[in-house]
Amino acid sequence: MTASIIDGNALSALLRQQVSDQVKSLQTRGVTAGLAVILVGDNAASQVYVRNKVKACEQTGIHSLLEKHDASMTEAELLARVHALNHDNSIHGILVQLPLPAHINAQKVIEAIAPEKDVDGFHVASAGALMTGLPGYWPCTPHGCMKMLEHIGYSLKGKHAVVIGRSNIVGKPMALMLLQEHATVTICHSATPDLKAHTLQADVIVAAVGKRNILTADMVKPGAVVIDVGMNRDDAGKLCGDVDYEGVKQVASHITPVPGGVGPMTITMLLVNTLASAEHHASS
Secondary structure, eight states: OOOEEOOHHHHHHHHHHHHHHHHHHHHTTTOOOEEEEEEESOOHHHHHHHHHHHHHHHHHTOEEEEEEEOTTOOHHHHHHHHHHHHTOTTOOEEEEOSSOOTTSOHHHHHHHSOGGGOTTOOSHHHHHHHHHTOSOOOOHHHHHHHHHHHHTTOOOTTOEEEEEOOOTTTHHHHHHHHHHTTOEEEEEOTTOSOHHHHHTTOSEEEEOSSOTTSBOGGGSOTTOEEEEOOOEEOTTSOEEOSBOHHHHTTTOSEEOOSSSSHHHHHHHHHHHHHHHHHHHHHHO
């Protein structure tokens, strides 16, 4: 068996076209969806991510406000900018690019964002809404993973899902989203003694730790669906995930590639959240 590839680029393009259509529809009601992106400092990776987010906004007709600040910006100054954007009616989503310089408390900044504009889904109110099944913005990466499972028509009800990783950004929210769809969920992490014993039981595996080859073919039961969230470099410097792709694709029924899998979906779900916030604003 060779796994079917879940093409994140193709699904992303489909969803972005839907966002673009809805953005135009919203404009006929006098509202242009707006996303503010704040970058503090000159982290090279962050600059690439921010550029991609702004470009995605432009492609779908979402108004983007990009603020670049020196690494010397104080926490108080950043909090003041967030506060001002909270009260700016032309902005429906606020994203502060992480990591922030060491002298700024990232969690304090995230908590300063109004929950209704927290399109990254990192605010404690967003996390609480996900935990309790209330409406709110879901973190973009795990939300993108769920969209990929939905796209292949995969029913999670009664299935055993194993999430490798317990971060607040991917692992924990991923487990909660899978649980909402009635999967039986196991969370594995660095202190799990026998990872293979868990993954061999899994119908769905989500690998999200940032470690190459954390999942190999001998750890996957035939026909499992494998979602690779990892972003690493191989010995040749090429982008790769957490999964031994060439090996696992011989065993799995479906697999996401890296690059071109979960990555494009993350930014797409950011656009989806921003649009949802603008639509909520338009109807309130």
